[in-house]
Amino acid sequence: MNTESLHPSQPASLHPWRMSVAPMMDWTDRHCRHLHRLLSRHTLLYTEMVTTGALIHGDVERHLRFGVEEHPVALQLGGSEPADLAASAKLGAQWGYDEINLNCGCPSERVQRGAFGACLMNEPQLVADCVKAMVDVVDVPVTVKHRIGIDKVEEYGFVRDFVGTVADAGCDVFIVHARNAWLKGLSPKENREIPPLRYGVVARLKEEFPHLTIAINGGFSTDEAVLDQLGPVGGSGPVDGVMVGREAYHNPWWMARWDELFFGAAANGLTRERVEEQMVEYMEREAAAHGTHWYAIARHMLGLRNGLPGARRWRQVWSDHRLKTLPAREVMRLARTKPNEARAMDLQEAAG
């Protein structure tokens, strides 16, 4: 498969999976992705995981609606029934997603009870059947996000056989969270921190399967760490792509440099103030079109000024529930007011 042309808005010379923001439940909703798209034109964005049950029995529009500006955007599915996944993937493709991704990395107990997520790594043939069922009904790429092992199994052969089996079913793109999932005894949060990162395993997968696209995930927070994996623009590194999760969410301003640093694009001239204004414009459009409260959108941009003087106060204003009755533009004005000009009294008065 020629992966170069799959996401049309990517520069032709660069790999579509070169940079992506990870699927994160409760975090990477469409408002969050709107912010991330303002910051980087070329980064591939993933939805939160949507289960097949939610799509087949629930409110499809609520789960799948997204803005055209979000492209390229991938829908992540959670499930383990080939027929349900095929039906869900079809819906995703009809709604215009650029990729369908299957979650084989989530260790939460709730997800294990549904017998999907990371525990699927113990059943490579079932995952292969799921992938095949999806590939048969959609034209967009079907990809898999997984871990490097389950529990204490650290043999490379385990993840190699998983990738080999699933690739044979028609998956050409693997996003590998470079740590094991320990299915018992750790919370999902601990499972993102405690099992050690082993980037070498992911590089080895790329060596063994050079024709597959292999993107690495887990613990990326600096330019250098990303470039070590990708190599310079125009060159190559040990893997094809880097997926960033928590750092992109907590420190979104890092993303403003990604197009230039990792895709070789011209500097975008963005400022945090301009991005904040664009978010307020978006809040106004969302309120008018869908009745969305600005509060549901602002929560994703609270890290925008991290590291700058006054960031704490700016964040406090944008997350002050007493201000919920004010228009977003007024909240922006208050957030920008110098602390000595804005006594707590003023905020309270403003909030009525």
Ligand SMILES: Cc1cc2nc3c(=O)[nH]c(=O)nc-3n(C[C@H](O)[C@H](O)[C@H](O)COP(=O)(O)O)c2cc1C
């Ligand atoms: C709040 C939160 C929710 C997450 N939800 C999902 C999810 O729905 N699907 C998934 O595959 N991974 C999920 N993850 C895992 C991330 O996609 C990613 O693999 C993990 O955070 C490691 O990357 P990082 O170190 O860059 O954050 C979640 C992570 C966080 C922090």
